[in-house]
Amino acid sequence: MNSGRTRPRWRNYRKLIDEYNKGLDVESFFAKQADFVKELSKKDLRGMAEQLSEEELALFDILTKPEIDMTAREKKEVKKVARMLLQTLKEAKLVLDWRKKQRTRADVHTTVKAVLDELPRAYSPELYEQKCDTVYQHVYDSYQGEGRSIYAAG
Numbered sequence: 001m002n003s004g005r006t007r008p009r010w011r012n013y014r015k016l017i018d019e020y021n022k023g024l025d026v027e028s029f030f031a032k033q034a035d036f037v038k039e040l041s042k043k044d045l046r047g048m049a050e051q052l053s054e055e056e057l058a059l060f061d062i063l064t065k066p067e068i069d070m071t072a073r074e075k076k077e078v079k080k081v082a083r084m085l086l087q088t089l090k091e092a093k094l095v096l097d098w099r100k101k102q103r104t105r106a107d108v109h110t111t112v113k114a115v116l117d118e119l120p121r122a123y124s125p126e127l128y129e130q131k132c133d134t135v136y137q138h139v140y141d142s143y144q145g146e147g148r149s150i151y152a153a154g
Contacts, residue, residue, distance in 0.1 A: 055151045056082045058142075062134050063119070068127070074120035085115040089139065090147075098145040105140070112136045 016036065020029045052060055059082035064075070093111050098104040113132045123131065143149040 050079070052079060052082070055086055055149075058138065059085065059135065062138055063116075063131055068122055070120065070122045074122050077118070077120045081115060081118050084118070085112065085135070088115055089143070094139075094143050094145045096146045098143075099140060108139060109136050112139065 016024075016029070016032050019032075020026075024032075050057060050060065056079070060079055063078050063082060064070070070078070088111055089108065093104075093108050095104060098108060109132075112135050116128065116132050116135065119128060119131070142151070
């Protein structure tokens with residue numbers, strides 16, 4: 001996972017590795033590892049395959065669904081844009097109570113538009129505008145500010 005936060009499941013896997021390193025027998029390790037894999041959701045597995053965190057995968061899905069005709073290189077660019085947007089927003093824009101002030105909401109929306117302007121040319125101007133609005137609404141609904149979000153590890 002690429003984000004600074006890890007989901008509880010991944011912390012459990014790290015604990016399992018630590019147990020193995022402290023002397024857990026191989027048979028028990030593989031049995032526990034098999035149980036862990038069974039618990040993974042399709043979204044977890046897809047995020048791993050796409051090399052995206054849960055947050056990045058959510059943005060990537062917003063930006064690419066319904067399917068847009070893109071090359072592998074363009075999809076890679078979309079992943080880069082999703083990562084860059086999250087990093088930019090988290091570092092400077094999603095401040096305490098950002099949703100309560102028109103100025104800070106406008107700043108977040110402007111940032112979304114500026115970063116999404118880096119999307120590949122597979123996005124028409126109309127699609128770009130629609131994706132900007134959808135991404136902004138996702139950010140508004142998902143991030144309270146100051147590190148609090150629906151993705152924060154509990």
